[in-house]
Amino acid sequence: MSISSVKNLADHQDKIVTLKGWIYNIRSSKAIHFLEVRDGSGLCQCIVAADEVSEGVFEAAGSLKQESSLEITGKVVKDDRSIGGYELHATDLKVIQIAENYPITPKDHGVEFLMENRHLWLRSQRQWAAMQVRNTIQFAIHQFFQKEGFIQMDAPIFTGNAAEGTTTLFETDYFDEKAYLTQSGQLYAEAMAMAHGKVYTFGPTFRAEKSKTRRHLTEFWMIEPEMAFYDLEMNMDLAESMLQFIVQTVLDENESELEILERDTTYLEKAANEKFIRISYSDAVEQLKSKETAELLDQMEVDRKEELKEIQKEEKEIKKEHGSAKKWRKAQIDQRIKEINARVDQIEEDLRNIPVWKESAANFKWGNDFGGSDETILTMQYDTPLMIHRYPAEVKAFYMKRDPENEKLALALDVLAPEGYGEIIGGSEREDSLDVLQARIEEHDLPEDLFNWYLDLRKFGTVPHSGYGLGLERTVAWICGLQHVRETIPFPRMLGRLRP
């Protein structure tokens, strides 16, 4: 007999093993209990049959409730009826604790309730799978950069200046001096790149913006590589091969987790294997204003209206059926009506939005930054991540190098994930000339004395260099196919959410 984990059950077929874990769900008949046991590595159905265990053990099994903790011993049996293909035929069972009534039942719950119970919600299958994938992504990022000869550096979290851009930062008291929580480690990474050549940060980032969307957190994790002697093209190549490595690693290592998440991997396969689309900002603007885009949106509107009609018709029909339906069918109908209502809400929002999107795209002015809808429209037209480069300098940060072929452009780069997941990478080639950088700092009304150390990097052996920032949570959301970044981090910090 040995202690085993659910993940390794296949290696112990027909052997007696002991699992330690928690009850995920339990179903009972008179002489047989089905225990779904989770042990942190996976889920396993355990069979406790009255004629195979002592009376005491059988009764103990019947007393178990959701999330009760236990040790269970039995024979590993291959059975296709069970989740994972293996089940445990119990011979013995030790209850560690009978859990109190567990709030997260096997039925549906609302977001607010689940967020209030985030500390427990993390035990649920989908949340468990998302955290497993997050871990794979984190480790893959380290593997990628380490094999490419980068060293990891840690940038400070307290910073003395609120400068750089327009974003609102969290202010704290630093021994009677104002300090801000970092919004980026980039400037520090540039300094380290001049010492080590290729570096990357992997740390928390804070933004005090009052953004209430599925893409925003106030505290999130960002990976920022910074490389000496890299131009914009090399920067884009690096971003592409990094993302492909991450996606391929998840596809290789998290097949079962992606299945739990019901993730369609078609686009992930494409992202891992096909070259990313690269277009310039100016071409993207042309595309937004094109006839094709207008037609695409018109078609989308027609499709949504058609779908709305169909599901409303379905709702009418099943509501008619409801009166005379049997109990189980009634439950089925109620469930379907709930789904239809949610979809109707979504379609109605789309129908409100599409005309706005259409107008915003058609009347887009060269020089503006893309809004969320513009990004969505652009990514809708491709299957792989989309790299947009050379943005108008005016909408980008002061440290970005201008395009030598067009002063109005910054050598910037954004990567938009497919399927509407939006911007996951923002980066650029950095301005490496002391004079130009000083002028930019003045233009942006930034306090030069705070940037003296940064300007030193351009005085002592300045070189062309580039880098970017990858948003971890948005990447996890995209790869897992999650609707909201709050499910990509164990304890999300967002507007109105500080606990648990």
Place this chain on the structure above:
RNA sequence: UCCUCGGUAGCUCAGUGGCAGAGCAAUCGGCUGUUAACCGAUCGGUCGUUGGUUCGAAUCCAACCCGGGGAGCCA
């Protein structure tokens, strides 16, 4: 800050001016292979808060509180 949708049992929801409802969970009973098991019973309510209209308010009106989605900003 603005736009928009919502708040009814522990949970998910129905109820649009006239007795407060269903499913799940919990408790008890039944059922030998269940997959969100099933069947029967029991338990369960400050209808977000305050004020107003009305013979009568979960339902209508106003203000406020809380939450979802979006805009701006961005990873």
